[in-house]
Amino acid sequence: MPEPGELIFESPRRGKPPRHLLDLDLAGRKQAVTDLGLPGFRADQVSRHWLVRLEDDPSTWSDVSAAHAEVISEALLPQLLTPIRSIDCDEGTTVKTVWKLFDGALVESVLMRYPERVTVCISSQAGCGMNCPFCATGQAGLTRNLSTAEIVEQVIAGGRALQRGEVAGGPGRVSNVVFMGMGEPLANYNSVVGAVHRLVDDPPEGLGMSARGITVSTVGLVPRIRQLADEGIPVTLAISLHTPDDELRDTLVPVNTRWPVAEVLDAAWYFTKQTGRRVSIEYALIKDINDQVWRANLLGELLAGHLVHVNLIPLNPTPGSKWTASRPQDEAAFVRTLQSHGVAVTVRDTRGREIDGACGQLAAVTGSD
Numbered sequence: 110m111p112e113p114g115e116l117i118f119e120s121p122r123r124g125k126p127p128r129h130l131l132d133l134d135l136a137g138r139k140q141a142v143t144d145l146g147l148p149g150f151r152a153d154q155v156s157r158h159w160l161v162r163l164e165d166d167p168s169t170w171s172d173v174s175a176a177h178a179e180v181i182s183e184a185l186l187p188q189l190l191t192p193i194r195s196i197d198c199d200e201g202t203t204v205k206t207v208w209k210l211f212d213g214a215l216v217e218s219v220l221m222r223y224p225e226r227v228t229v230c231i232s233s234q235a236g237c238g239m240n241c242p243f244c245a246t247g248q249a250g251l252t253r254n255l256s257t258a259e260i261v262e263q264v265i266a267g268g269r270a271l272q273r274g275e276v277a278g279g280p281g282r283v284s285n286v287v288f289m290g291m292g293e294p295l296a297n298y299n300s301v302v303g304a305v306h307r308l309v310d311d312p313p314e315g316l317g318m319s320a321r322g323i324t325v326s327t328v329g330l331v332p333r334i335r336q337l338a339d340e341g342i343p344v345t346l347a348i349s350l351h352t353p354d355d356e357l358r359d360t361l362v363p364v365n366t367r368w369p370v371a372e373v374l375d376a377a378w379y380f381t382k383q384t385g386r387r388v389s390i391e392y393a394l395i396k397d398i399n400d401q402v403w404r405a406n407l408l409g410e411l412l413a414g415h416l417v418h419v420n421l422i423p424l425n426p427t428p429g430s431k432w433t434a435s436r437p438q439d440e441a442a443f444v445r446t447l448q449s450h451g452v453a454v455t456v457r458d459t460r461g462r463e464i465d466g467a468c469g470q471l472a473a474v475t476g477s478d
């Protein structure tokens with residue numbers, strides 16, 4: 110029975126998602142299985158089925174007795190993600206899925222198949238509290254953090270769809286994961302690092318993916334960047350810089366008022382030092398806002414000589430936005446200027462744009478269509 114008043118303060122949206130196998134490391138899973146009165150080795154077997162072979166139907170787990178499979182799936186494999194809408198574009202090679210969570214919160218993930226890789230872009234929070242004015246997710250504010258299992262299940266769901274040949278191009282596997290969906294991953298640090306462990310740890314502890322294929326993208330929460338650098342997991346770090354000067358960045362990425370550009374870049378260089386990994390600087394090019402040659406020069410000066418690469422993203426205009434992508438000639442001048450400083454630069458493609466699945470467009474609007 111709820112205590113008086115509890116319903117007011119503990120709205121269902123604030124409850125915790127049910128515990129799931131993927132919230133736990135292998136030792137924790139063994140403990141949980143033992144607590145259910147079953148032999149600990151079942152944790153190993155079920156982990157192999159769930160996260161290595163991606164078999165979600167307990168009746169196919171031939172090495173686990175039906176009774177044990179049922180007890181474990183009851184207790185440790187609640188359905189965390191319910192697909193409520195899936196839309197695709199790029200001839201079916203880009204698929205966006207809207208998921209409903211146990212409490213009705215909505216998140217989105219996007220699967221993108223390229224000739225040489227498959228990337229799943231996942232959400233780490235329902236909504237986002239960072240309030241960047243050009244990003245659709247930021248407009249609605251933060252609903253809540255996702256649990257480790259809610260994060261990893263987005264990757265597993267993508268892997269299953271690929272394995273079953275449901276994505277155009279035939280059966281395949283997920284090779285890359287980017288934390289560039291909804292939310293600020295480093296504001297949900299423990300769940301995100303737990304999720305990264307599930308992705309990179311050796312089977313059956315985890316999926317055994319390469320850490321290099323995993324990108325954690327952040328607005329620049331400096332203490333968390335340093336903490337991530339010290340985790341000893343060589344993921345790729347992406348920093349959403351968007352401009353090299355504090356005056357404009359204070360408005361584009363409001364958390365800049367707390368940790369300004371110089372501190373963010375210092376933390377980025379600490380990350381490169383600790384991990385040996387090149388940092389990626391994300392820069393959404395916004396027409397007449399941050400795309401001037403002088404800004405490219407300033408950025409080039411700040412980055413020259415570091416283990417870094419700039420990823421320019423033509424702005425994906427969000428509904429009602431007064432901003433739009435840069436003119437082609439301004440984008441080209443920006444690229445040339447950065448290159449003149451010896452800085453590596455790429456321009457990101459705009460996959461998923463027409464299904465509102467491109468960067469910064471994820472808003473989990475279900476619509477009625």
Ligand code: SAH
Pocket residue numbers: 239241243244245288289290291292293294326327328347348349391392393422423424425426427468469470
């Ligand atoms: N909170 C994290 C990850 C989420 S967004 C972060 O900010 O890094 C992933 C990337 O998309 C970020 O670089 C973000 O700044 C960028 N982005 C957001 N809205 C965008 C838009 N409308 N057009 C282009 N890129 C956008």
